[in-house]
Amino acid sequence: MSSTRDGVPGIREAEQAHADFLARYPTYVQTTLLDQLRKTQYRRLDDHRQIYLDYTGACLYAESQLEEHFELLRSGIFGNPHSANPTSAAMTEHVERTRRAVMKYFNALDDDYVLVFTQNASAALKLVGESYPFAPSARFLLTFDNHNSVNGIREFARAKGANVTYAPLLAPGLHCDINRIDALLGEADSGSNKLFAYPAQSNFSGVKHPLDLVRKAQAKGWDVLLDAAAFAPTNRLDLAAVRPDFASVSFYKMFGYPTGVGALLIRRPALAKLKRPWFAGGTINFASVQGQAHVLSPNEAAFEDGTLNFLSIPAVEIGLRHLESIGMDLIGERIRCLTGWLLDEFLVLRHGNGRAMVRIYGPVSTEKRGGTVTFNLYDPDGHLLDYRRIEELAGAEGISLRTGCFCNPGAGEIAEGLTMEDMQAGLSLGSDVNLLSFGRLMREQRHKSAGSIRSSIGLVTNFADVWRFLRFISRFRDQTRLTIGEVTFDIESCRIIRDGS
Numbered sequence: 130m131s132s133t134r135d136g137v138p139g140i141r142e143a144e145q146a147h148a149d150f151l152a153r154y155p156t157y158v159q160t161t162l163l164d165q166l167r168k169t170q171y172r173r174l175d176d177h178r179q180i181y182l183d184y185t186g187a188c189l190y191a192e193s194q195l196e197e198h199f200e201l202l203r204s205g206i207f208g209n210p211h212s213a214n215p216t217s218a219a220m221t222e223h224v225e226r227t228r229r230a231v232m233k234y235f236n237a238l239d240d241d242y243v244l245v246f247t248q249n250a251s252a253a254l255k256l257v258g259e260s261y262p263f264a265p266s267a268r269f270l271l272t273f274d275n276h277n278s279v280n281g282i283r284e285f286a287r288a289k290g291a292n293v294t295y296a297p298l299l300a301p302g303l304h305c306d307i308n309r310i311d312a313l314l315g316e317a318d319s320g321s322n323k324l325f326a327y328p329a330q331s332n333f334s335g336v337k338h339p340l341d342l343v344r345k346a347q348a349k350g351w352d353v354l355l356d357a358a359a360f361a362p363t364n365r366l367d368l369a370a371v372r373p374d375f376a377s378v379s380f381y382k383m384f385g386y387p388t389g390v391g392a393l394l395i396r397r398p399a400l401a402k403l404k405r406p407w408f409a410g411g412t413i414n415f416a417s418v419q420g421q422a423h424v425l426s427p428n429e430a431a432f433e434d435g436t437l438n439f440l441s442i443p444a445v446e447i448g449l450r451h452l453e454s455i456g457m458d459l460i461g462e463r464i465r466c467l468t469g470w471l472l473d474e475f476l477v478l479r480h481g482n483g484r485a486m487v488r489i490y491g492p493v494s495t496e497k498r499g500g501t502v503t504f505n506l507y508d509p510d511g512h513l514l515d516y517r518r519i520e521e522l523a524g525a526e527g528i529s530l531r532t533g534c535f536c537n538p539g540a541g542e543i544a545e546g547l548t549m550e551d552m553q554a555g556l557s558l559g560s561d562v563n564l565l566s567f568g569r570l571m572r573e574q575r576h577k578s579a580g581s582i583r584s585s586i587g588l589v590t591n592f593a594d595v596w597r598f599l600r601f602i603s604r605f606r607d608q609t610r611l612t613i614g615e616v617t618f619d620i621e622s623c624r625i626i627r628d629g630s
């Protein structure tokens with residue numbers, strides 16, 4: 130769908146676009162297994178005519194995952210694990226079997242790693258934050274590009290007097306500034322505790338940050354926390370090769386179901402450094418009220434507070450098997466083809482006066498990036514269109530996008546050129562400041578955007594999804610008004626001009 134074609138594209142144009150796409154991305158035909166799965170296991174998407182482009186938010190599950198899990202629950206009798214009675218023992222066996230399956234999946238050898246089941250990636254990250262030996266001599270270095278659940282660790286570091294430093298990103302590609310990171314890693318004292326945190330893949334821009342930063346940082350005496358939440362769904366993470374001290378994941382991001390289960394993988398030498406600030410049911414070998422003392426359990430048990438989400442945990446093994454039956458290389462290739470095409474088409478989308486319609490934040494080619502594509506739209510005069518309105522209009526067409534800052538304020542600040550002065554202006558709004566009020570201030574007084582639109586391609590996205598999404602976006606060409614259903618909007622101010630309902 131290039132800017133040279135006018136009007137609403139018809140079937141012939143769709144066929145032509147498909148042929149162009151296959152000519153540019155011929156390896157797509159090797160991924161037809163996913164088309165078959167879409168028809169059988171994910172048919173609800175087409176039954177409901179939904180275009181799901183929020184895979185960085187959550188993956189979708191296959192019907193077979195539900196069936197297998199429900200069959201297990203239907204046929205078994207499962208009690209609270211970690212007791213000797215038969216129903217508890219049956220559940221313990223499933224939990225431990227799933228733990229082994231996850232370790233195997235990430236190639237985390239038993240001698241090297243322990244795996245802690247958590248509620249999600251955020252809970253995994255919090256365990257590191259609250260247990261890492263931060264002190265006035267310690268350092269916490271993190272990239273601008275991090276999810277807030279990593280940014281939040283700075284509060285634990287600060288509270289214990291540690292130095293907190295952010296390593297910048299390079300605009301417009303939003304890659305790490307490797308030279309700067311090298312310099313920052315070299316600055317710290319050799320004897321102190323030092324934690325370096327970064328995401329293997331950005332949930333904002335889709336950038337895949339270099340995994341060899343783990344070894345580089347470790348060689349300079351740093352412990353490394355690799356947030357793999359956005360990377361693991363479409364890439365193989367080999368922990369025996371990458372060897373981060375900590376890695377965090379949420380399983381619903383990888384295969385959609387179950388929610389409520391994530392993991393923290395801890396390398397054994399780093400495990401020895403962690404000190405839990407409290408104890409809970411399930412984490413201790415012994416506790417006394419009169420003696421006011423407790424002895425923590427060894428290994429992962431010290432970190433799994435209370436009762437695990439035990440009935441959901443076996444569904445993780447089922448999900449992993451589902452991903453393995455497709456193959457990560459095939460998933461990655463499919464995503465590369467569709468993302469490449471989306472980026473190519475975004476780049477050529479122009480208004481009649483030649484102005485670009487779309488501004489992409491992050492890499493504009495498929496090199497070192499995944500399927501997350503974040504952008505904003507502009508009208509023919511170069512005015513920013515309100516991303517919240519775009520999300521609403523997309524929603525009315527059955528297209529699921531996400532808008533805002535995606536819990537990654539640092540990448541957003543660099544992408545949109547927001548300065549410290551802008552941030553201070555926002556913070557001067559006091560305790561009422563939120564993305565809405567900050568966004569209004571930036572838009573109206575500083576002509577900047579505080580947020581953007583995120584489309585993310587994932588496991589069962591197909592050509593038709595991306596085609597229909599591009600059709601939707603191309604409707605903003607040369608428009609200052611747009612009619613959806615009965616309602617006509619001025620698309621810059623979002624004012625309703627005519628409501629025919």
Ligand SMILES: Cc1ncc(COP(=O)(O)O)c(C=O)c1O
Nearest residue numbers: 249250251276328332358359379
């Ligand atoms: C890179 C990254 N880290 C951490 C998280 C937090 O995951 P959860 O909300 O499952 O705890 C997310 C969620 O979007 C993410 O994308």
